[in-house]
Amino acid sequence: MAQAMLKLAHPGQPGQLSVPQTKVLAVKGLNKHFQAQNNVLNDINFDLYAGEFVAVIGRSGAGKSTLLHILNGSLPASGGEILHYPPDGAILDIARLSPRQMRRWRAQCGMIYQDFCLVPRLDVLTNVLLGRLSQTSTLKSLFKIFDDKDRARAIELLQWLNMLPHALQRAEHLSGGQMQRVAICRALMQNPKIMLADEPVASLDPKNTRRIMDALQKVAENNISVVINLHSVELVKEYCTRVIGIAQGRIVYDGQPDGLDEQVLQILYGDEIAQVH
Numbered sequence: 444m445a446q447a448m449l450k451l452a453h454p455g456q457p458g459q460l461s462v463p464q465t466k467v468l469a470v471k472g473l474n475k476h477f478q479a480q481n482n483v484l485n486d487i488n489f490d491l492y493a494g495e496f497v498a499v500i501g502r503s504g505a506g507k508s509t510l511l512h513i514l515n516g517s518l519p520a521s522g523g524e525i526l527h528y529p530p531d532g533a534i535l536d537i538a539r540l541s542p543r544q545m546r547r548w549r550a551q552c553g554m555i556y557q558d559f560c561l562v563p564r565l566d567v568l569t570n571v572l573l574g575r576l577s578q579t580s581t582l583k584s585l586f587k588i589f590d591d592k593d594r595a596r597a598i599e600l601l602q603w604l605n606m607l608p609h610a611l612q613r614a615e616h617l618s619g620g621q622m623q624r625v626a627i628c629r630a631l632m633q634n635p636k637i638m639l640a641d642e643p644v645a646s647l648d649p650k651n652t653r654r655i656m657d658a659l660q661k662v663a664e665n666n667i668s669v670v671i672n673l674h675s676v677e678l679v680k681e682y683c684t685r686v687i688g689i690a691q692g693r694i695v696y697d698g699q700p701d702g703l704d705e706q707v708l709q710i711l712y713g714d715e716i717a718q719v720h
């Protein structure tokens with residue numbers, strides 16, 4: 444069923460002075476089909492600006508994770524364009540990169556996951572340093588040789604997210620919230636322009652959820668665009684600057700979190716609405 448877009452706030456529109464202006468990404472007519480399932484994403488269009496904290500919401504199976512994985516280059520799109528606007532260079536279409544360009548793009552685009560994806564037996568500092576692997580020679584990465592500059596950066600990031608006291612602890616001994624903060628530091632080691640977060644608080648208790656949301660807010664305040672899949676409308680309203688609502692693979696809402704009223708939520712969640720309050 445095709446649903447009309449309810450509301451479209453154009454970030455960067457004249458008159459919205461508090462909205463960031465530097466365009467980082469333009470998604471145009473993006474589609475995704477899997478062999479087993481057609482129309483997982485349908486004609487997705489949006490621009491992403493530096494420093495935005497964007498929530499992607501919608502019921503289970505709406506296509507939120509698929510969208511993030513296509514943005515990050517780990518899944519190919521079936522059609523459409525994803526244009527990246529580097530601060531100092533030619534516009535790149537993420538859907539049409541050579542393997543070498545794709546490696547570079549994935550370094551620009553940090554990603555964190557619900558299950559953290561740390562190496563449990565390695566210490567926290569080394570886990571963070573692993574974020575540099577894509578920019579390190581194969582031989583150096585094989586022997587986990589990192590230079591002083593990388594170590595200093597990793598320590599700085601751990602301090603920034605209050606994880607420095609745990610630097611020499613094995614990752615497997617941390618709490619979920621601590622592991623996620625380490626995962627954020629690891630993603631930041633690549634100096635990304637965009638941070639994608641696929642349900643990063645889904646397995647966390649309320650206290651750790653807030654810590655991670657606070658951390659991601661700090662990331663966005665540093666002019667990195669954060670795009671996060673979330674199931675809690677309360678968190679979206681508290682933390683995010685913009686929300687993209689997806690239903691059945693189509694964007695049905697793109698605007699301010701304040702605009703998520705009962706009518707919009709009903710379209711987004713249908714009979715699952717009770718679970719998001």
Ligand SMILES: Nc1ncnc2c1ncn2[C@@H]1O[C@H](COP(=O)(O)OP(=O)(O)OP(=O)(O)O)[C@@H](O)[C@H]1O
Pocket residue numbers: 477478479480483501502503504505506507508509510
């Ligand atoms: N590799 C795949 N092959 C076939 N179908 C897939 C694949 N990955 C995802 N899908 C389908 O695409 C649709 C969207 O999945 P996606 O994981 O993006 O949804 P989601 O909104 O992130 O859901 P959730 O909130 O439950 O994680 C689902 O119907 C899913 O079954």
